[in-house]
Amino acid sequence: MRNTLYGDTIPIETKEKIMDRTYCKIADRYGIVLEVMSLGLNQYWKRKFVRLMSPSAGLKMLDVAGGTGQITRNYLEYQDTVNNDTSSSVHVVDLNEQMLRVGKHRFASTQWARDGRISFAQGSAENLVDIADNSFDIYSISAGMHNIPHMELALSEAYRVLKPGGIFACLEYGHVDTQIVKQINRWHLETLTPALGQLLVGDRTSYERLVRSARTFPHQRDFAKAISHAGFNLPPGKGYELMQCGYMVAFYGTKPE
Numbered sequence: 517m518r519n520t521l522y523g524d525t526i527p528i529e530t531k532e533k534i535m536d537r538t539y540c541k542i543a544d545r546y547g548i549v550l551e552v553m554s555l556g557l558n559q560y561w562k563r564k565f566v567r568l569m570s571p572s573a574g575l576k577m578l579d580v581a582g583g584t585g586q587i588t589r590n591y592l593e594y595q596d597t598v599n600n601d602t603s604s605s606v607h608v609v610d611l612n613e614q615m616l617r618v619g620k621h622r623f624a625s626t627q628w629a630r631d632g633r634i635s636f637a638q639g640s641a642e643n644l645v646d647i648a649d650n651s652f653d654i655y656s657i658s659a660g661m662h663n664i665p666h667m668e669l670a671l672s673e674a675y676r677v678l679k680p681g682g683i684f685a686c687l688e689y690g691h692v693d694t695q696i697v698k699q700i701n702r703w704h705l706e707t708l709t710p711a712l713g714q715l716l717v718g719d720r721t722s723y724e725r726l727v728r729s730a731r732t733f734p735h736q737r738d739f740a741k742a743i744s745h746a747g748f749n750l751p752p753g754k755g756y757e758l759m760q761c762g763y764m765v766a767f768y769g770t771k772p773e
């Protein structure tokens with residue numbers, strides 16, 4: 517069976533396992549490789565993604581497919597510096613044990629961890645079994661949705677666990693429609709990224725696998741519709757924000773009150 521809804525060519529029965537194995541291989545060097553591959557833009561995208569959520573003080577965020585906690589860190593830094601807030605918290609859920617191990621280690625010596633404002637759990641975005649209905653103010657998923665075999669299940673879980681009025685936020689690799697930038701984007705993803713994977717971690721295949729997954733993510737127009745079909749209200753306009761002409765796209769939605 518194929519994931520026909522989103523035109524994915526990967527058999528959905530095996531996709532979760534394949535992606536999990538891939539992240540096991542790259543977990544230890546995930547952050548540094550991403551910085552190099554994004555030519556230093558990774559942190560800029562993630563800071564902007566959090567800034568556009570405009571979170572107020574004291575909110576509880578669920579960082580799904582949170583990996584090593586890059587969004588978590590940006591969120592807590594934002595709360596500290598912009599809102600002068602020390603009560604907001606983040607629960608990170610990720611499928612991959614190795615990514616979580618690296619994340620826990622990175623946060624272990626932070627004040628956030630000492631204050632009990634971060635927790636980690638292993639789990640799938642498609643079935644957030646341990647998370648109660650209407651329990652979080654923000655659901656965030658960054659560079660995670662493209663890995664998920666049944667995105668519609670992840671969207672419906674996001675809707676379930678958010679409180680009424682809660683914010684859905686998703687950062688993903690988008691589709692570049694501007695011709696010249698499209699060529700650069702294709703070269704970057706299909707040629708440079710696997711080459712850097714080989715050079716920096718000695719693993720070309722894992723990065724080819726990740727690029728293939730990212731490239732099968734639906735067009736931003738279609739994914740915004742899927743968010744809306746899941747029940748979320750989209751912000752005025754298109755419902756998403758392009759970064760670097762669509763190389764990355766930030767989607768936002770609100771669960772109706």
Ligand SMILES: C[S@@+](CC[C@H](N)C(=O)[O-])C[C@H]1O[C@@H](n2cnc3c(N)ncnc32)[C@H](O)[C@@H]1O
Nearest residue numbers: 581582583586610611612615640641658659663
């Ligand atoms: C590219 S990393 C992104 C990590 C982090 N959100 C960030 O922006 O740096 C993708 C993450 O998705 C996780 N993942 C893949 N499939 C998943 C699933 N079905 N449920 C939860 N997490 C998943 C992987 O283990 C990996 O940590």
